[in-house]
Amino acid sequence: MPAAKTRILLTREEITQKVEELAGQVFKDYQHKTPVLICILKGAVVFLSDFMRYLQLPVQIDFMAVSSYGQSTTTTGVVRILKDLEMSIENRDVIIIEDIIDTGLTLSYLRENLLSRNPRSLKILALLDKPDRRKVKVEPDYCGFSIPDEFVVGYGLDFNEKYRNLPDLCILLEFGS
Numbered sequence: 001m002p003a004a005k006t007r008i009l010l011t012r013e014e015i016t017q018k019v020e021e022l023a024g025q026v027f028k029d030y031q032h033k034t035p036v037l038i039c040i041l042k043g044a045v046v047f048l049s050d051f052m053r054y055l056q057l058p059v060q061i062d063f064m065a066v067s068s069y070g071q072s073t074t075t076t077g078v079v080r081i082l083k084d085l086e087m088s089i090e091n092r093d094v095i096i097i098e099d100i101i102d103t104g105l106t107l108s109y110l111r112e113n114l115l116s117r118n119p120r121s122l123k124i125l126a127l128l129d130k131p132d133r134r135k136v137k138v139e140p141d142y143c144g145f146s147i148p149d150e151f152v153v154g155y156g157l158d159f160n161e162k163y164r165n166l167p168d169l170c171i172l173l174e175f176g177s
């Protein structure tokens with residue numbers, strides 16, 4: 001892939017340390033439970049795969065894909081389910097694993113949708129939060145980093161499906177292609 005103009009916001013080491021810390025918090029809160037980690041595709045896959053290996057609990061994982069973004073860097077406000085869960089979450093302790101909360105539209109929709117399936121509990125774990133951009137009220141129960149209003153890529157996050165494999169979290173400085 002051609003080199004993109006980026007600036008590192010969080011190094012892979014800083015992220016790793018935070019992910020381990022988050023796993024410690026969740027471990028304390030879910031002793032003797034087997035939570036279902038619901039990874040929101042595609043952005044949260046890198047986070048999930050790191051996080052679950054630090055989490056010293058029996059877990060199950062499942063995936064959901066939703067789209068609120070289309071092909072741009074501003075939210076359209078339309079949330080669609082592109083892929084639904086394979087398992088039932090009734091009476092389960094569910095943790096939504098999300099890469100970033102921006103306007104909050106995706107998570108507020110997802111939270112209502114998943115609550116209607118009667119989980120025993122439902123919490124939100126987000127690696128990143130951009131609180132300045134919030135349009136609807138939704139707060140993560142666990143959050144890695146609060147970041148400024150910049151468009152970031154890497155560590156799973158994309159711009160037009162690119163840059164997900166950058167190991168650090170980077171601010172995208174030019175939106176060429």
Ligand code: IMP
Pocket residue numbers: 043068069075098099100101102103104105106107150151152153157158159
């Ligand atoms: P929300 O519905 O506006 O909260 O948007 C959440 C989704 O938008 C996230 O799951 C990301 O996929 C995407 N998103 C929001 N901000 C960024 C960003 O800075 N970089 C890449 N994707 C982003």
Ligand code: MG
Pocket residue numbers: 040041042043044099
């Ligand atoms: Mg996403």
